[in-house]
Amino acid sequence: xxxxxxxxxxxxxxxxxxxxxxxxxxxxxxxxxxxxxxxxxxxxxxxxxxxxxxxxxxxxxxxxxxxxxxxxxxxxxxxxxxxxxxxxxxxxxxxxxxxxxxxxxxxxxxxxxxxxxxxxxxxxxxxxxxxxxxxxxxxxxxxxxxxxxxxxxxxxxxxxxxxxxxxxxxxxxxxxxxxxxxxxxxxxxxxxxxxxxxxxxxxxxxxxxxxxxxxxxxxxxxxxxxxxxxxxxxxxxxxxxxxxxxxxxxxxxxxxxxxxxxxxxxxxxxxxxxxxxxxxxxxxxxxxxxxxxxxxxxxxxxxxxxxxxxxxxxxxxxxxxxxxxxxxxxxxxxxxxxxxxxxxxxxxxxxxxxxxxxxxxxxxxxxxxxxxxxxxxxxxxxxxxxxxxxxxxxxxxxxxxxxxxxxxxxxxxxxxxxxxxxxxxxxx
Amino acid sequence: xxxxxxxxxxxxxxxxxxxxxxxxxxxxxxxxxxxxxxxxxxxxxxxxxxxxxxxxxxxxxxxxxxxxxxxxxxxxxxxxxxxxxxxxxxxxxxxxxxxxxxxxxxxxxxxxxxxxxxxxxxxxxxxxxxxxxxxxxxxxxxxxxxxxxxxxxxxxxxxxxxxxxxxxxxxxxxxxxxxxxxxxxxxxxxxxxxxxxxxxxxxxxxxxxxxxxxxxxxxxxxxxxxxxxxxxxxxxxxxxxxxxxxxxxxxxxxxxxxxxxxxxxxxxxxxxxxxxxxxxxxxxxxxxxxxxxxxxxxxxxxxxxxxxxxxxxxxxxxxxxxxxxxxxxxxxxxxxxxxxxxxxxxxxxxxxxxxxxxxxxxxxxxxxxxxxxxxxxxxxxxxxxxxxxxxxxxxxxxxxxxxxxxxxxxxxxxxxxxxxxxxxxxxxxxxxxxxxxxxxxxxxxxxxxxxxxxxxxxxxxxxxxxxxxxxxxxxxxxxxxx
Numbered sequence: 001x002x003x004x005x006x007x008x009x010x011x012x013x014x015x016x017x018x019x020x021x022x023x024x025x026x027x028x029x030x031x032x033x034x035x036x037x038x039x040x041x042x043x044x045x046x047x048x049x050x051x052x053x054x055x056x057x058x059x060x061x062x063x064x065x066x067x068x069x070x071x072x073x074x075x076x077x078x079x080x081x082x083x084x085x086x087x088x089x090x091x092x093x094x095x096x097x098x099x100x101x102x103x104x105x106x107x108x109x110x111x112x113x114x115x116x117x118x119x120x121x122x123x124x125x126x127x128x129x130x131x132x133x134x135x136x137x138x139x140x141x142x143x144x145x146x147x148x149x150x151x152x153x154x155x156x157x158x159x160x161x162x163x164x165x166x167x168x169x170x171x172x173x174x175x176x177x178x179x180x181x182x183x184x185x186x187x188x189x190x191x192x193x194x195x196x197x198x199x200x201x202x203x204x205x206x207x208x209x210x211x212x213x214x215x216x217x218x219x220x221x222x223x224x225x226x227x228x229x230x231x232x233x234x235x236x237x238x239x240x241x242x243x244x245x246x247x248x249x250x251x252x253x254x255x256x257x258x259x260x261x262x263x264x265x266x267x268x269x270x271x272x273x274x275x276x277x278x279x280x281x282x283x284x285x286x287x288x289x290x291x292x293x294x295x296x297x298x299x300x301x302x303x304x305x306x307x308x309x310x311x312x313x314x315x316x317x318x319x320x321x322x323x324x325x326x327x328x329x330x331x332x333x334x335x336x337x338x339x340x341x342x343x344x345x346x347x348x349x350x351x352x353x354x355x356x357x358x359x360x361x362x363x364x365x366x367x368x369x370x371x372x373x374x375x376x377x378x379x380x381x382x383x384x385x386x387x388x389x390x391x392x393x394x395x396x397x398x399x400x401x402x403x404x405x406x407x408x409x410x411x412x413x414x415x416x417x418x419x420x421x422x423x424x425x426x427x428x
Numbered sequence: 429x430x431x432x433x434x435x436x437x438x439x440x441x442x443x444x445x446x447x448x449x450x451x452x453x454x455x456x457x458x459x460x461x462x463x464x465x466x467x468x469x470x471x472x473x474x475x476x477x478x479x480x481x482x483x484x485x486x487x488x489x490x491x492x493x494x495x496x497x498x499x500x501x502x503x504x505x506x507x508x509x510x511x512x513x514x515x516x517x518x519x520x521x522x523x524x525x526x527x528x529x530x531x532x533x534x535x536x537x538x539x540x541x542x543x544x545x546x547x548x549x550x551x552x553x554x555x556x557x558x559x560x561x562x563x564x565x566x567x568x569x570x571x572x573x574x575x576x577x578x579x580x581x582x583x584x585x586x587x588x589x590x591x592x593x594x595x596x597x598x599x600x601x602x603x604x605x606x607x608x609x610x611x612x613x614x615x616x617x618x619x620x621x622x623x624x625x626x627x628x629x630x631x632x633x634x635x636x637x638x639x640x641x642x643x644x645x646x647x648x649x650x651x652x653x654x655x656x657x658x659x660x661x662x663x664x665x666x667x668x669x670x671x672x673x674x675x676x677x678x679x680x681x682x683x684x685x686x687x688x689x690x691x692x693x694x695x696x697x698x699x700x701x702x703x704x705x706x707x708x709x710x711x712x713x714x715x716x717x718x719x720x721x722x723x724x725x726x727x728x729x730x731x732x733x734x735x736x737x738x739x740x741x742x743x744x745x746x747x748x749x750x751x752x753x754x755x756x757x758x759x760x761x762x763x764x765x766x767x768x769x770x771x772x773x774x775x776x777x778x779x780x781x782x783x784x785x786x787x788x789x790x791x792x793x794x795x796x797x798x799x800x801x802x803x804x805x806x807x808x809x810x811x812x813x814x815x816x817x818x819x820x821x822x823x824x825x826x827x828x829x830x831x832x833x834x835x836x837x838x839x840x841x842x843x844x845x846x847x848x849x850x851x852x853x854x855x856x857x858x859x860x861x862x863x864x865x866x867x868x869x870x871x872x873x874x875x876x877x878x879x880x881x882x883x884x885x886x887x888x889x890x891x892x893x894x895x896x897x898x899x900x901x902x903x904x905x906x907x908x909x910x
Contacts, residue, residue: 035883036518037689044515045509047778048886050476068472068494079474086470089549091557095464124514131518142692144883174693175602181692189607249570250609348696349819353830353907356613361850361907362827363821384826384852386818386907403513425852425906427826428699 010155023055044047047391084150101158109276143173175207224342267320274412277320531590536731540627615650623875656849671892679785696822711859737770789893
């Protein structure tokens with residue numbers, strides 16, 4: 001849905017008679033997804049969905065209602081009436097804020113003409129080529145190639161409006177041999193045949209080098225974490241720790257804690273070139289660049305409009321992407337500069353173990369290798385680790401350039417060399 | 429409602445498909461969330477649409493639409509066929525072997541006595557806010573929260589074999605939690621009303637208030653709890669804690685699609701290879717794990733699965749020995765079974781069905797045994813209650829779980845609370861360390877409503893259950909540095 005179509009639809013909804021303030025959010029997605037395993041397609045799916053969310057506010061009362069019909073005027077009228085009826089029964093909440101009422105320019109940082117032109121057959125053909133490469137290498141390949149074509153629009157009865165089209169392309173592939181596996185991905189707002197080939201070759205190469213792993217007795221050691229591992233961990237840390245209100249109320253790892261965390265910067269920026277994102281949030285607020293850690297120094301964290309008004313500080317909406325800066329050292333150089341350590345391709349199943357110290361646990365997966373005297377010497381059996389992100393950021397001893405990663409949230413993350421990383425037990 | 433679904437099947441059959449099915453879903457949800465003295469949100473949603481799955485020349489195609497008209501049916505079938513042709517560019521060498529199933533006409537409705545969508549919002553607010561106010565009476569509690577969540581899924585299913593099935597399942601879920609701040613720390617404690625396919629009748633205000641007082645008190649106690657010891661100890665798990673361990677270390681491990689590599693790129697595979705059927709010692713002889721998609725009020729009890737197979741009951745582990753897997757119609761042949769176990773589900777009309785964990789539970793002990801008696805036989809150990817940190821590797825072997833509240837056991841009695849305790853083990857090691865589980869009078873069911881699997885991710889629900897159970901000599905580690 002283009003900007004004019006979205007504007008017309010939202011205007012028609014806002015014209016439906018209602019008592020208080022109405023917010024309208026439209027989300028649409030057409031996602032082509034081909035999933036394969038054992039070098040054959042196992043699922044091929046086209047998902048087309050659109051949702052309309054109506055937010056009703058009556059003074060300090062607020063409710064929402066979501067339906068999946070954008071072309072059903074009667075249902076939309078009934079839903080508007082219903083959401084206000086429900087709203088009347090809500091108790092007052094002092095934290096309810098009026099709609100922002102801002103008209104936002106359409107930046108469409110995350111729109112890609114290339115992705116828009118991709119058809120079902122193209123996705124199927126690229127996946128088939130990947131399968132052929134796996135079969136030629138006598139390696140089982142499993143993965144997902146997905147292209148999402150989306151739009152998001154917002155409007156409110158205070159005059160606010162925003163609209164952007166955006167894309168999300170995800171290719172991740174696991175290559176499995178008899179005694180080890182390798183993994184690679186391409187993430188971003190666009191994808192080309194060459195990206196699929198590059199990631200496939202990388203996974204196959206990782207797999208070839210992962211066969212017959214040896215036991216590395218779990219202990220604290222130097223690690224080099226590739227971008228996916230860094231991203232999965234930082235996304236969890238962001239979710240658990242980077243809220244200003246929790247910090248102010250003593251419910252955060254950063255409460256009463258202003259100690260520097262290394263020297264990297266951690267920020268969000270919808271215009272980031274590595275992995276751009278939609279430039280407004282679901283509440284119609286603009287998203288500008290926000291820095292959470294400035295060269296390791298903690299800044300104001302995500303702050304709702306209510307908390308900002310109560311504390312007299314700036315609003316910092318939850319972002320649509322996260323980026324960790326890096327020094328741009330190539331992965332090969334990070335490895336070459338490591339006397340004794342472990343290279344981690346990927347983390348898996350990260351969960352919080354302690355919110356106070358931003359402690360997490362997880363596993364290595366699909367390509368874990370021993371580094372000795374600056375060289376990868378052999379694969380090692382996957383390991384569980386328990387580690388605090390506060391400690392980890394202070395123990396960064398080298399970093400690459402941020403690259404796009406993240407299946408669930410857009411991220412750009414560098415590879416990191418981290419000293420004294422805690423491996424605790426062996427996997428399979 | 430079935431007419432258009434049958435039209436889709438007819439169109440697919442006319443196009444030469446060996447199999448096709450069509451599902452129409454109407455999904456209604458409501459989530460009410462409380463924060464301290466107010467409701468922070470009330471979100472309703474209604475979502476309808478249909479999906480058509482076709483198997484043509486050995487390749488799958490799937491397409492879906494929210495517009496339920498004859499014209500749209502034809503369009504979506506054509507799209508599904510086009511996608512199947514794209515799938516055929518990389519076909520499975522041995523094709524798809526689809527397990528036979530009689531073409532049944534089924535009707536299923538869950539036992540919801542009080543429709544949660546008809547209950548006044550004021551009553552929901554009263555329940556949650558009253559619980560919050562009890563928690564906030566404790567001065568250590570900085571934040572009190574809770575939620576009520578309801579879902580009703582009406583599903584119509586038809587396939588080219590002539591099946592016509594309809595289900596109407598309402599499920600309910602609620603929890604409250606307190607976050608206490610003090611002593612240079614913050615700690616959370618929660619209580620979950622077991623999620624079931626019952627309605628609002630399962631929620632009693634008196635129980636919420638009673639639990640709220642305990643939750644607040646234990647959140648405060650956690651602030652001054654000592655750090656857990658490290659080393660090897662006997663542990664006792666309550667039924668809620670063990671439900672999650674069952675889910676992760678048995679439920680996912682015995683999904684046959686994982687074993688066959690279909691989930692390798694995302695959720696992973698499984699250590700439970702096919703050669704282990706009927707022979708592998710999964711656990712001690714105390715361990716019998718039963719799958720049951722007919723379990724009363726079970727979240728996976730839906731009458732039939734999304735392959736059109738009725739719900740069934742079977743043993744996954746009997747007296748410690750691994751028996752068989754959870755399957756769908758595409759997978760039964762891989763283990764020489766003629767019929768699917770009926771455990772293939774999709775989370776939405778726009779999602780393709782995949783093998784999911786069934787309702788799965790540990791059978792209670794046969795001899796009378798109370799939790800106090802279970803603990804009495806532990807000299808120095810830990811008692812884990814509720815769910816917390818949980819992580820398991822992609823083979824479902826190495827795992828590490830915490831508890832929402834953990835107590836030290838000293839000389840056969842629960843002593844003080846512990847902080848940051850985690851138990852870490854490997855699946856067969858852990859289940860073989862089970863030496864006793866309490867009797868049926870202490871058995872409880874717990875719903876899981878956020879089971880993620882598939883790629884793209886689908887979220888499923890199912891019920892697990894256990895009585896308090898004891899495991900000997902399990903490794904304990906800490907989630908926080910000393």
